[in-house]
Amino acid sequence: MSTAITDGWTMTRRNMTHVVRAPEELILYFSLPIMFVLVFGYVFGSGMQVSGGGSYREFLLPGVFVMTMLYGLGATATGVAQDLSRGVVDRFRSMPMARSALMTGRSTADLLRALLEMSTLLICGLLVGWQWRQGVGRALLAVGLLLLLRIAITWVGIYLALLVRNPETVGVIVFPAAFPFTAISNVFVSPELMPSIIGTISEWNPLSATVAAIRELFGNPGLGGDSWPAEHAMLLAVLWPVLLIATFAPLAVRRYQRLSR
């Protein structure tokens, strides 16, 4: 057990060193959400309405937080696929290290990275007039929910990479695969304002649960709807990620073990 933790930490540090040595990718992942804040907050936002009233930018920020967590999928999946394609995984697998370290190291590093991205976005949010209105305790709880979602997304990403293997293919499919989840959700628009079927899908979207929950915790506008998922956002914001982890972590581990077939 202790070797699993030591090796996992060694692998975490390895992945963090990647970020330091190849920061271009990080810049891309930073600039995307900031762009969304600016474009949606100032360009489209002027024509947007928030159900129940309130500032659109304050409505938007929790959505962009969640979107940033989701786009971490790309970083996770390409990172794992690159390891697999470059043969370095063969060295890891032929060494007397903990089998789990490759995945736990990836997961931890991605979490630290998510914290970094979130801090930047937080500052960016404060600059455009967003704020948390329910105290630091609840704000930290919201950050906790975001990180939980990020862990779930990491495992989806690891599984995706093990399934597809080719890093270029992974890079190409990640964005189109992830985009609908942000579009058909409450990230940019309240589901009540959407056509009914799409609105329902949006409300049940796992991302929407986290968005709604953190809007509530931050005290931002846009809490809306009297549907079941809207009323139980907090529960779903925990349940969805846990369900995703419970599904994709075992799938990924099995897939990883099947590398030796």
Next chain:
Amino acid sequence: MTTFEVVAEGLGKRYGPTRALDTFDLTVPAGTVHGLLGPNGAGKTTAVRILTTLLRFDTGRASVAGYDVLRRPDEVRARIALTGQYAAVDEILSGRQNLELFGRLFRLSSREARRRAAELLERFGLDEAAGRSAGEYSGGMRRRLDLAASLIRTPRVLFLDEPTTGLDPRSRNQVWDLVRGLVADGTTVLLTTQYLEEADQLADRISVIDAGRVVAEGSPDQLKAMTGGDRIEVVVRDAAELAHAGRIVAAICGAQPELDPTVRRLSVPVLDRVAGLVDVVRGLDDAGVAVEDVGLRRATLDEAFLHLTGHRPDDTREPVGAGRKADLA
């Protein structure tokens, strides 16, 4: 008593209908270099991946460094190292960071990992490039870094899967020297290669693999001997005299020489190399045949391979006829 560091008995591995390995047997005594020689797709890499615990097999039994590969993979992993065809290093990290990472994963303290990395970087001539990303290294440097990573802790058994494929001759010689140094220190090496010269240079014993099974095993000299050993080659000045010279040589050596009129050359197997050569030169001189060139030619592993498998090692599976003559050109 000899201890065997690598033992494989009747290994079989299928991928769907393809048999990658088919009753593959291998024993490698401690402290020796064993070459697995065979064309692409013969099963060399499959065998190495099984023995290094990366791949499961369907039938048979395998043990490395005294431990069963299937039941005690961690014990095996603690005693082996693998340097593959594709350098297994982290391309984003620098050379130094790579070695420190692997050192940490071998449970060295961070100070010890740093010290070991510095030592290996110097020994492998990489200290100047230590801070650069491994992805920017040349093929030869990357392979050296890969080898260095395999030596962070001296392995009992080192697996080298085509360690010099794609390297220029200078880098190849460097790798060969490193391997010789390791063997001198007592490491057992299992080497796969498509290059006969490499097997000839490094290996104490060679298994020739074709289509997933061992078709011949022996020392390089034994394998060469299987093709008929050494030959005397004579080039006559006048093509018209070739047949005449052939009869004289046949009488002296007691074997029918092969004649190649296009280059005015005849070639005959010989047992007693020097005496045979002297007799042939004297016999031809006595008969007044003008000789332009004469020499002894050692059999090559190339011929041995062709003889054993019917095709050349670096070719596709096309058989190249039966003759050894094809190789004399």
